[in-house]
Amino acid sequence: MHCGDETEDRTDVTKLDKIARLAEMAEAKSAKRARKKDELADHAITALKQLGYARTSLRDIAEMSGVAVGTLHYYFEDKVDLITYCVRRYKVGFVANIAEILDADVAPEQLTKSFIKGLSQSIEHDAETHRLWYDIRSQAMFDPAFEEVVTDIEDGLIGLVATYLERLGRPTDKAETVYLVLDACFRFHIQAFLKGQDTAPARFERKAVELLAPLL
Amino acid sequence: MHCGDETEDRTDVTKLDKIARLAEMAEAKSAKRARKKDELADHAITALKQLGYARTSLRDIAEMSGVAVGTLHYYFEDKVDLITYCVRRYKVGFVANIAEILDADVAPEQLTKSFIKGLSQSIEHDAETHRLWYDIRSQAMFDPAFEEVVTDIEDGLIGLVATYLERLGRPTDKAETVYLVLDACFRFHIQAFLKGQDTAPARFERKAVELLAPLL
Amino acid sequence: MHCGDETEDRTDVTKLDKIARLAEMAEAKSAKRARKKDELADHAITALKQLGYARTSLRDIAEMSGVAVGTLHYYFEDKVDLITYCVRRYKVGFVANIAEILDADVAPEQLTKSFIKGLSQSIEHDAETHRLWYDIRSQAMFDPAFEEVVTDIEDGLIGLVATYLERLGRPTDKAETVYLVLDACFRFHIQAFLKGQDTAPARFERKAVELLAPLL
Amino acid sequence: MHCGDETEDRTDVTKLDKIARLAEMAEAKSAKRARKKDELADHAITALKQLGYARTSLRDIAEMSGVAVGTLHYYFEDKVDLITYCVRRYKVGFVANIAEILDADVAPEQLTKSFIKGLSQSIEHDAETHRLWYDIRSQAMFDPAFEEVVTDIEDGLIGLVATYLERLGRPTDKAETVYLVLDACFRFHIQAFLKGQDTAPARFERKAVELLAPLL
DNA sequence: AATGAATGAGCCTTCATTCAT
DNA sequence: GATGAATGAAGGCTCATTCAT
Numbered sequence: 078m079h080c081g082d083e084t085e086d087r088t089d090v091t092k093l094d095k096i097a098r099l100a101e102m103a104e105a106k107s108a109k110r111a112r113k114k115d116e117l118a119d120h121a122i123t124a125l126k127q128l129g130y131a132r133t134s135l136r137d138i139a140e141m142s143g144v145a146v147g148t149l150h151y152y153f154e155d156k157v158d159l160i161t162y163c164v165r166r167y168k169v170g171f172v173a174n175i176a177e178i179l180d181a182d183v184a185p186e187q188l189t190k191s192f193i194k195g196l197s198q199s200i201e202h203d204a205e206t207h208r209l210w211y212d213i214r215s216q217a218m219f220d221p222a223f224e225e226v227v228t229d230i231e232d233g234l235i236g237l238v239a240t241y242l243e244r245l246g247r248p249t250d251k252a253e254t255v256y257l258v259l260d261a262c263f264r265f266h267i268q269a270f271l272k273g274q275d276t277a278p279a280r281f282e283r284k285a286v287e288l289l290a291p292l293l
Numbered sequence: 294m295h296c297g298d299e300t301e302d303r304t305d306v307t308k309l310d311k312i313a314r315l316a317e318m319a320e321a322k323s324a325k326r327a328r329k330k331d332e333l334a335d336h337a338i339t340a341l342k343q344l345g346y347a348r349t350s351l352r353d354i355a356e357m358s359g360v361a362v363g364t365l366h367y368y369f370e371d372k373v374d375l376i377t378y379c380v381r382r383y384k385v386g387f388v389a390n391i392a393e394i395l396d397a398d399v400a401p402e403q404l405t406k407s408f409i410k411g412l413s414q415s416i417e418h419d420a421e422t423h424r425l426w427y428d429i430r431s432q433a434m435f436d437p438a439f440e441e442v443v444t445d446i447e448d449g450l451i452g453l454v455a456t457y458l459e460r461l462g463r464p465t466d467k468a469e470t471v472y473l474v475l476d477a478c479f480r481f482h483i484q485a486f487l488k489g490q491d492t493a494p495a496r497f498e499r500k501a502v503e504l505l506a507p508l509l
Numbered sequence: 510m511h512c513g514d515e516t517e518d519r520t521d522v523t524k525l526d527k528i529a530r531l532a533e534m535a536e537a538k539s540a541k542r543a544r545k546k547d548e549l550a551d552h553a554i555t556a557l558k559q560l561g562y563a564r565t566s567l568r569d570i571a572e573m574s575g576v577a578v579g580t581l582h583y584y585f586e587d588k589v590d591l592i593t594y595c596v597r598r599y600k601v602g603f604v605a606n607i608a609e610i611l612d613a614d615v616a617p618e619q620l621t622k623s624f625i626k627g628l629s630q631s632i633e634h635d636a637e638t639h640r641l642w643y644d645i646r647s648q649a650m651f652d653p654a655f656e657e658v659v660t661d662i663e664d665g666l667i668g669l670v671a672t673y674l675e676r677l678g679r680p681t682d683k684a685e686t687v688y689l690v691l692d693a694c695f696r697f698h699i700q701a702f703l704k705g706q707d708t709a710p711a712r713f714e715r716k717a718v719e720l721l722a723p724l725l
Numbered sequence: 726m727h728c729g730d731e732t733e734d735r736t737d738v739t740k741l742d743k744i745a746r747l748a749e750m751a752e753a754k755s756a757k758r759a760r761k762k763d764e765l766a767d768h769a770i771t772a773l774k775q776l777g778y779a780r781t782s783l784r785d786i787a788e789m790s791g792v793a794v795g796t797l798h799y800y801f802e803d804k805v806d807l808i809t810y811c812v813r814r815y816k817v818g819f820v821a822n823i824a825e826i827l828d829a830d831v832a833p834e835q836l837t838k839s840f841i842k843g844l845s846q847s848i849e850h851d852a853e854t855h856r857l858w859y860d861i862r863s864q865a866m867f868d869p870a871f872e873e874v875v876t877d878i879e880d881g882l883i884g885l886v887a888t889y890l891e892r893l894g895r896p897t898d899k900a901e902t903v904y905l906v907l908d909a910c911f912r913f914h915i916q917a918f919l920k921g922q923d924t925a926p927a928r929f930e931r932k933a934v935e936l937l938a939p940l941l
Numbered sequence: 942a943a944t945g946a947a948t949g950a951g952c953c954t955t956c957a958t959t960c961a962t
Numbered sequence: 963g964a965t966g967a968a969t970g971a972a973g974g975c976t977c978a979t980t981c982a983t
Contacts (some may be wrong), residue, residue, distance in 0.1 A: 113963095129435040131347035134956060145965045146957085156957065208434040215431040218424040218487055219345040254503060261477030271434055287470060291507030322945090329946090350973060361948050363976085368946095372974065538966090545967090561867040563779035566952065577969045582954065584967095640866040647863040650856040650919055651777040686936060693909030703866055719902060723939030761942095782977060793944045794978085804978065 114152050117142050118163045126205040129212045130160055161226040164213050167206055168230045171199065172237055179237070185245050189293075192241055193285045196263060197278040204270045211264060234260070247293060258288050330368050333358050334379045342421040345428045346376055377442040380429050383422055384446045387415065388453050395453070401461050408457055409501045412479060413494040420483045427480060450476070463509060474504050546584050549574050550595045558637040561644045562592055593658040596645050599638055600662045603631065604669050611669070617677050624673055625717045628695060629710040636699045643696060666692070679725060690720050762800050765790050766811045774853040777860045778808055809874040812861050815854055816878045819847065820885055827885070833893050837941075840889055841933045844911060845926040852918045859912060882908070895941060906936050 120142035125133050135156060139146045153159040178195040179188065199207070210230070217223035238259065239252035262285050270277035336358035341349050351372060355362045369375035394411045395404065415423070426446070433439035454475065455468035478501050486493035552574035557565050567588060571578045585591035610627045611620065631639070642662070649655035670691065671684035694717050702709035768790035773781050783804060787794045801807040826843045827836065847855070858878070865871035886907065887900035910933050918925035 110963095129432070132435065135958090136956075147959090147965050147967095148963085150958070151964065208431070211434060212431045214484075215424070215428045216345070218427060218484060219348065224488065254500065257477045257481055257500075258474055258504065261473040264477075265473055268430075268434060272440065284470065284473075288474065326946090351975085352973080362974085363948055363950095364946080366975065367948095542967090561864070564867065567954085568952085578953090579955085579969055579971095580967080583969090588953065640863070643866060644863045646916075647856070647860045648777070650859060650916060651780065656920065686932065689909040689913055689932075690906055690936065693905045693912075697905055700862075700866060704872065716902065716905075720906065758942095783979090784977075795944050795946095795980090796942085798979070799943065 110152070114162070115166065117144065117149065117152055118159075118166050121159060122163050122167055122206065122209070125160065125163060126209050129209065130216060135159075157220075157222045160213065161223065164210060165226050165230065168210055169233070171203070171207075172233050174199075175237055176240060179240050179244055188241070188244055189286075189289065193282050193289075196259070196285070197282045200263070200267055200270055200281055201278045204267045207263075207267050208271065211267075245293070251292065255289070255292055258292065259285065262288055326368070330378070331382065333360065333365065333368055334375075334382050337375060338379050338383055338422065338425070341376065341379060342425050345425065346432060351375075373436075373438045376429065377439065380426055381442050381446065384426055385449070387419070387423075388449050390415075391453055392456060395456050395460055404457070404460055405502075405505065409498050409505075412475070412501070413498045416479065416483050416486055416497055417494045420486045423479075423483050424487065427483075447472075461509070467508065471505070471508055474508065475501065478504055542584070546594070547598065549576065549581065549584055550591075550598050553591060554595050554599055554638065554641070557592065557595060558641050561641065562648060567591075589652075589654045592645065593655065596642055597658050597662065600642055601665065603635070603639075604665050606631075607669055608672060611672050611676055620673070620676055621718075621721065625714050625721075628691070628717070629714045632695065632699050632702055632713055633710045636702045639695075639699050640703065643699075663688075677725070683724065687721070687724055690724065691717065694720055758800070762810070763814065765792065765797065765800055766807075766814050769807060770811050770815055770854065770857070773808065773811060774857050777857065778864060783807075805868075805870045808861065809871065812858060813874050813878065816858055817881070819851070819855075820881050822847075823885055824888060827888050827892055836889070836892055837934075837937065841930050841937075844907070844933070845930045848911070848915050848918055848929055849926045852915045855911075855915050856919065859915075879904075893941070899940065903937070903940055906940065907933065910936055 117138075121138045124138045124141045127133075128137070135146055135149050138159070139149055142149075149159065153162060175192070175195050178191055181188075181191065183191060213223055214227050214231075217227040235252050235256045238256040239249040242249045242252055242255065262281060266277040266281035266284070269280070274280075337354045340354045340357040343349075344353070351362055351365055354375070355365050358365070365375065369378060391408070391411050394407055397404075397407065399407060429439055430443050430447075433443040451468050451472045454472040455465040458465045458468055458471065478497060482493040482497035482500070485496070490496075553570045556570045556573040559565075560569070567578055567581055570591070571581050574581070581591065585594060607624070607627050610623055613620075613623065615623060645655055646659050646663075649659040667684050667688045670688040671681040674681045674684055674687065694713060698709040698713035698716070701712070706712075765786075769786045772786045772789045775781075776785070783794055783797050786807070787797055790797075797807065801810060823840070823843050826839055829836075829839065831839060861871055862875050862879075865875040883900050883904045886904040887897040890897045890900055890903065910929060914925040914929035914932070917928070922928075
């Protein structure tokens with residue numbers, strides 16, 4: 078029937094509209110939830126980088142975030158979920174930062190310099206946050222729950238080095254080796270910086286050059 | 294009087310004897326205590342290498358050692374004292390082991406091979422214990438209580454590399470750099486081995502050679 | 510526009526309403542918490558008056574209160590906080606009770622009688638609770654954590670005596686002296702009563718009259 | 726038989742001798758043990774007056790005495806026995822001190838002055854030790870194990886006041902009352918002195934005179 | 942006579958997690 | 963969507979006491 082058809086059509090349209098609107102709302106909701114999660118994570122990082130994984134309680138984080146403890150569990154499965162989310166978020170940002178430096182249009186010899194400078198500045202400004210990464214990486218040796226995030230991040234870091242080698246016109250098959258060397262150097266000087274040695278960033282730069290030279 | 298003198302002499306001798314015996318007993322007691330401490334530490338390491346610092350309770354360790362919790366506190370100041378004692382004990386043993394290898398009377402080219410082989414075998418046999426060291430080293434970034442033991446051990450490891458370079462007839466001023474590189478490589482492959490990758494020790498050997506070559 | 514203004518006004522009203530309601534809820538919540546605290550304290554006093562400060566564990570109190578140990582710590586900072594809250598609460602109630610007696614419209618000679626009677630009855634009915642006060646007062650000689658609550662309560666007791674003297678038409682500058690004497694007498698007979706001497710309350714009354722007479 | 730008699734006699738003499746010598750030795754031994762107990766008690770008091778009954782462990786006392794914990798249990802039944810021994814020993818000494826003052830051949834008006842002076846000086850010099858007495862007296866309200874020593878000492882103190890009244894030519898039936906008043910005053914000013922009020926001893930003297938006057 | 946190793950119950954406190962609202 | 967009250971297991975640590983030597 079005409080009437081029926083028309084009605085059905087209209088109904089369909091209405092239904093589709095509703096669904097579309099619902100989907101839209103769901104998306105908006107989900108986006109809002111994601112924003113809130115990130116906001117909570119940022120506060121959590123502030124707490125975590127000061128005390129480390131084992132010593133920071135959800136209460137500490139809740140207090141620092143200005144929300145109730147229950148809220149934390151509303152957004153994150155459990156403590157491990159929260160911590161991995163935080164570490165991932167921080168380290169992804171770090172990788173993006175360095176990637177940006179590697180994206181600059183500079184000569185190869187200049188690239189190494191600015192690359193190392195970027196890492197050195199991160200030692201100076203974010204030593205406390207990086208130690209959180211080393212903490213989690215150690216935990217992962219005992220607790221499989223941390224394995225995934227550590228592997229993902231470490232892959233990202235190796236990828237970063239690959240990008241660096243690419244931009245240098247070098248084969249990327251040594252990315253892992255170069256990462257290993259740079260990471261050792263990075264970690265060692267963060268440790269020194271945290272012990273109060275203010276010259277650690279500068280020493281890192283010299284040592285990194287010394288290590289990189291024979292590898293390239 | 295003669296008699297008096299003799300008596301005094303005898304008394305003196307007796308006194309000295311007593312003092313000597315007392316000192317002997319005190320020493321024996323102290324030695325026994327040290328032995329017991331080491332025995333407890335060995336049990337503790339067995340527990341710690343399975344769960345790591347934060348996840349292993351003194352109760353766990355006591356149970357594993359077959360003693361009461363109180364006994365642990367009778368021998369160790371607190372948990373930190375116990376853990377640092379364990380890590381130190383294990384790592385000193387490890388350094389001694391490797392040092393023995395470096396002490397062998399072999400040609401330089403052979404030395405590197407046996408050195409790396411020693412490390413590779415330690416990955417295979419003691420991966421779990423080594424991760425305890427990496428755990429504590431990370432904790433030291435947050436907790437100054439671990440700083441001393443970490444510094445001491447790391448100095449020992451650098452010293453080990455210096456010995457290696459010496460035996461090779463190389464200047465030892467690059468010991469720190471070489472240590473950094475080897476440690477990064479070592480840690481990375483322990484991590485891989487613990488993730489179930491059985492080829493990690495072999496891969497470590499190849500990677501170590503690759504890294505060492507340009508540095509020597 | 511008229512319309513706009515009106516809408517804004519309405520919005521403002523709504524906002525104010527919300528704020529008001531929120532404030533109300535916060536207040537209600539805080540009141541509820543205070544009520545719960547008092548309820549827990551009352552249970553705690555029941556436990557504490559039986560065993561005293563050092564011998565009563567938080568487990569004992571939790572069990573007696575029918576809550577988990579954690580709940581106690583949710584409402585009170587630590588054991589000292591809980592105990593001082595209890596002692597303060599009890600003693601403030603006691604002071605209020607006696608103050609009520611002193612508020613009665615009776616002749617001066619009658620006042621002393623009813624005052625002493627009130628104290629005597631408190632010996633008979635609350636000897637166990639009062640000993641908790643004497644316990645804490647002694648602890649305060651060693652632990653500064655108890656100093657404040659002891660000073661506060663003792664000031665309140667001296668104030669009580671001052672009220673009594675005032676109602677008697679006497680100068681209040683002897684309040685401290687009279688308090689000292691009455692307290693010594695009170696404590697001594699509570700001690701006797703707790704040793705099983707049932708005549709202690711009656712003896713307290715006679716002794717108190719004997720002590721007060723020359724002071725007034 | 727002769728022989729037998731003689732032998733028996735000799736035997737008897739020998740036996741008696743032996744018994745006598747044994748008794749002598751036992752006495753000497755017992756005296757030595759008593760001396761050692763007192764020596765240990767004196768060290769214990771030093772520890773106890775600083776921390777109080779509940780906060781002082783046998784380990785603390787052993788360390789301060791320079792003996793092993795086991796030794797403490799060799800001389801004292803248990804902790805309560807040790808503490809009561811200490812308190813009794815100290816307070817008996819205190820009573821003897823004051824009794825000596827009361828024994829002096831001075832005029833009655835002078836006696837009150839020197840009596841109060843003696844108490845005031847004990848506040849100044851031994852406030853810390855006296856608080857141990859107040860601590861135990863409070864504990865006695867909860868723990869019958871302390872009842873006896875507290876009663877004994879309190880009787881001794883009342884007896885001291887009786888001696889004072891006697892020397893003053895007053896009836897001793899008010900000894901308990903006067904003790905109560907003096908004790909209240911004494912305790913209050915010890916408390917004040919321990920809170921850091923240096924004028925407490927002087928204030929005690931004035932207050933004691935004020936309180937004693939109407940009672941005599 | 943004196944020791945000190947060993948105990949294990951018990952203490953206070955922390956914390957991730959749950960759930961009714 | 964967010965809260966925070968409530969939990970209870972678990973943690974590190976203390977301590978009076980026992981006992982073989």
